[in-house]
Amino acid sequence: MFNDDINTIFINNEQTIINTINAHSYIVAKSDNVFKNALLESDILLPDGEGIVLMARALxxxxxxxxxxADIHSYLLKEANDKTLKCFYLGASESTLKLIKNKLSKNHTNITFGFYSPPFKDVFSESDNRDMLNKVNEFAPDILFMGMTAPKQEKWVHNHKDQINSKIICSIGAVFDFIAETKKRAPEWVINLKLEWLYRSFTAWRLTKRYIYSTPLFLIEVYKLKYFKKQPND
Structure with a gap:
């Protein structure tokens, strides 16, 4: 299904916003209307978490x-290399982007790459927003990869999508660190056991706190939706 959607995007040549959702982002979106709307108005919203897989099966x-x-990025990167496209990476530090550039340029010689590291702050100024938009639009990428973590990246795209000159906009957050190898993704055997979330929870206290907070709330939400016949968007 995802492959069909992506092929349609390239054929239709229309702007497409790709986001992902997991248990934590679901819980955050319940109290953040801008984030909620950003996810609901995605052209493609993908299940990046076993909790969402569980919810789909239960409900x-x-x-x-x-x-x-990381899977979305790999797929789009292969398509970009096959089709000789332009990819822009917005987010992360200068040092991380340099590592990404060095790594990807060697293995994807048909892609033209662009990069920009925005200021590290909770809220961007109008000047910051203009700088980011100018950098992206001057490059005019076929694919814009966002790496500013959720919900910041999704909300930024949602608020500026009409000003962004890119065919595909894909928010991938921590994947920037995986590409640069400043952080390691879980081994394949862990992923196959559906325990990537547990592996990540051991990599940073921030993620541990996230899972401790979100997981119980999400499971309660699934229970309520299943047995009290509410709809996920209520």
Whole structure:
């Protein structure tokens, strides 16, 4: 299904926003309307978490597969290399972007790459926003990869999508660190056991706190939706 959607995007040549959702972002979105709207108005919203897979099975009887941000990036990068496209990376530090550039340029010789590291702050100024938009639009990428973590990246795209000159906009957050290898993604055997979330929880106290906070709330939400017949968007 994802492959079909992406092929349609390249054929139609229309701007497409790709976001992901997991248990934590679901809980955050319940109290953040801008983030909630950013996710709901995504052109493609992918399940980047076993919690969302569980929710789909429990509420709708659907068997879906987790698609992580790293998987989306790899797929789009292959398409970009096959089609000789332009990719822009917005987010992370200068040093991280340099590592990404050195690594990807060697293995994807058909892609033209662009990079920009925005200021590290909770809220961007109008000047910051103009600088980011100018950098992206001057490059005019076929694919814009956002790496500013959720919900910041999704909200920024949502607020500026009409000003962004890019065919595909894909928010992948921590994947920037995986590409640069400043942080390691879980081994494949851990991913296959559906325990990537547990592996990540041991990599940073910030993520540990996130799982401790979000996981119980999410499971309660699934229970309420299943047994009290509420809808996920209520």
């Amino acid at each position: 709708m009887g659907e068997k879906i597969k987790k698609i992580a941000g």
